[in-house]
Amino acid sequence: MKKKTLYVLFLVITLVLSACGSNASDENKKDNEEPFTIGVIPVQTVGEMETAMDKLQSILTKELNREVSVEVYPDYNGVVEAMNYNKIDMAYFGPLTYVVAHDKSGAKAIITQLIDGEPFYHSYIITHKDSPLNSIEDLVANSKEFDFAFGDINSTSGSLIPSIELKDRGVFESEDEHQFKSVRFTGSHDATALAVQNQLVDAGAIDSAIYNQLVESKKIDGSLFKTIWESEKLFQYPWAVHKDTDDETIQKLKSAFLAIDDEEILAAFGASGFTEATDADYESIRQAAIKQGIINE
Template sequence: MGYQWWRGVALAGAALLLSACGQSAVNDGGGDSRNPDELVFAAIPSENASSVQASFQNVIDLLQKETGKTVRFQQATNYAAVIEAQRSGKVDIAQYGPLSYVVARNTGVEATAIAAQVQEKGLPPGYRSYGVVETGSPIRDLAGFKGKKICFVDPNSTSGTLYPRAGLVDAGVNPDTDITAVMAGGHDASALGVATGQCDAGFAYDTMVDKQLIEKGQLKPGDLTTVWKSEIIAGSPVAVSDDLDPALKEKVATVFQQQANVDYLETSGVCKPGEKCEVDDAGDWGYAKVDDAFFDTVRHVCDVTKAEQCTTA
């Protein structure tokens, strides 16, 4: 059911996205590669926010400056919508999660990762999934999730679903039959669902729990207790459509690999002193160069878990 399920989910979420992006798919008439006047950059929010464009605006401005193209940002409702849009040629640059990137490649999307998110300067591009409970809960580990109502994020979320499922299996808990699963939609919603008692436990990525929700005043330090941490997960990638003009792809890659980070934005004057300097909506330092093979660890987890979310067409 895997491919057909998420493809069906994508149609509603992608309808507006696709209708707005037709010009980007027009070939300029030169050979088999495209060199459109407009590039479409798509992403989904890491939180249940109404708009994330402001968080990506610095990167959008860099892309426009370095490529000479108009860059249109499109916010999708889920990973499936981004996958479907890039498959159909309506999206040129996509911010994926690690799993959704692997699913995109597995199901015929002709796009390649060029960079991945880096949480802090000097760290490798990666992060962890957390299993959390409300502080004071009797649940001490993933084995204690059995029989409970558990918040996940999105079916195609790496840290919000895939790695948690693998962790549950390792703990002797069948994620299909031993728990009641709730798809919260966002990492913030999953964590807050636990904090408010809507779920007995749940999963979200590390900085959402440790930093973002606390900084926004939606959680207080100590509201949640982390009872499980995943292994390091490959950072969320930006993938560029393979059929773009090679010189244009190189310009896009340069932006993400060398300029889309807080240090460059501050030293180049894009970010003014004292103001919040953003490259994305997750509060990351920036991006680092990666290639497709960087995501083989995710493919390995898919192979081990046989998760439906990884099923190819």
């Protein structure tokens, strides 16, 4: 009788443990079925990036062994807010939007892109070849005669860095307070380039890598432009994960990006490849954002 009781007890315990294990397994399976979501800022107009993002989505889905969803947002700030409210697991930020997201929600930079083998780019101020402007000094000295375009208001090279330069030279404070004939924000780098090419504005600020990519892809005619100002080196756009992302997922993401050689994906970002990045790489941008009162020290 005693042996029989022990046997029955053993069976009960085994069944209970199996049920617990099954529930845990089911729960883990459920978690893994939830898509890993990535938000991307619109470095070019959204339609131009769709095919490349579909390819990136497929690569990352295979590497993570989990469904990945990549979405290009209509504006820079939307990606910051999506990370802040836990709507996305990873984001492709501009350097400025990254330091804002890091400040707000603890986003962590893990990857950036290479341009001709280096993780740097510049902010340009460009103008039409027929423009009388040949330098930023010309632009500042005669600012009231010229229409100026920034990109997205949250762009590093399309807004933050050139606005600091123009502010230091005494001709710009804000969209409503400036010394130009007019100031506008186009929303993207390619829109700024086209506005200058079509002489809708006299000069505009743009990402150097995106400008070069637009010329190489013949989306704009490089022979119609002059570059009249170039910033110091800026560290390239980061891919950043949510603060709660586990180390295994981070390593898989790094491996996937470092292996990417698809020309269409790279071209969407004006890149020649990818390399690792850390939060410390964006300290100069953080200091610029503090100077402009965008984040607190």
